[in-house]
Amino acid sequence: MLEQLGDRARATALPLVPRCAVLDTAIHLLCLWQEDGQEGHPRRTMARAEQLARALRLPARRVRAVRWGAALHDIGKEQVPPAILQKPGPLDPLEQQTIRQHPDWGVARLAGLPWLPQETLHAVRHHHERWDGQGYPLGLYGSAIPLSARIVALADVYDALTNRRVYKAAWTTEQAALYLLAEVGRQFDPELTRLFVGHVLGFPHLLAWTRTREVDGFRPQP
Numbered sequence: 001m002l003e004q005l006g007d008r009a010r011a012t013a014l015p016l017v018p019r020c021a022v023l024d025t026a027i028h029l030l031c032l033w034q035e036d037g038q039e040g041h042p043r044r045t046m047a048r049a050e051q052l053a054r055a056l057r058l059p060a061r062r063v064r065a066v067r068w069g070a071a072l073h074d075i076g077k078e079q080v081p082p083a084i085l086q087k088p089g090p091l092d093p094l095e096q097q098t099i100r101q102h103p104d105w106g107v108a109r110l111a112g113l114p115w116l117p118q119e120t121l122h123a124v125r126h127h128h129e130r131w132d133g134q135g136y137p138l139g140l141y142g143s144a145i146p147l148s149a150r151i152v153a154l155a156d157v158y159d160a161l162t163n164r165r166v167y168k169a170a171w172t173t174e175q176a177a178l179y180l181l182a183e184v185g186r187q188f189d190p191e192l193t194r195l196f197v198g199h200v201l202g203f204p205h206l207l208a209w210t211r212t213r214e215v216d217g218f219r220p221q222p
């Protein structure tokens with residue numbers, strides 16, 4: 001569907017604003033298409049990522065790029081066999097290797113839309129990178145990870161934690177916020193995480209709690 005819309009936009013030489021409107025419509029339709037067990041995940045991730053991008057006071061064009069990246073971040077999962085996506089237990093090494101290809105598959109899937117902002121593609125490709133360099137696909141470290149991807153990573157994990165999955169129950173919003181703070185400097189950008197928890201989620205009191213605790217080894221229970 002997205003490629004067809006892109007072809008049409010190129011063929012009719014649509015200027016930037018109508019192209020944006022076309023993609024916004026396509027993403028809206030995409031969000032209506034829901035994976036089993038993940039109802040509303042793209043829509044909610046998009047909303048949280050946009051809130052964080054606005055809290056950072058990014059210009060409108062960059063907020064839009066982040067919003068699109070959040071909506072499309074897992075589009076490459078369409079190539080991952082459902083048996084892996086819906087497996088309730090731990091993945092074996094081969095299954096992990098397969099699912100770790102979804103960021104690159106996602107970027108390849110979007111190649112038909114050459115006018116997409118680089119920040120959108122960065123969010124799709126790098127949303128599983130980690131601040132400590134232990135993520136994938138490239139193992140980028142710290143601020144070398146594109147900002148749009150760091151934003152989407154927070155919104156993505158927060159939504160996964162606060163909603164039921166085949167392998168876990170839903171956590172409360174406060175449990176999820178504590179998890180994000182416990183992963184500051186490991187999985188997530190420290191400053192972005194504090195802004196997300198304190199401003200976007202509205203838990204400023206948890207920031208003081210984190211500063212007074214040793215977070216290594218802490219894992220809130222679902």
Ligand SMILES: [Fe+2]
Pocket residue numbers: 073074102127128
């Ligand atoms: Fe993903």
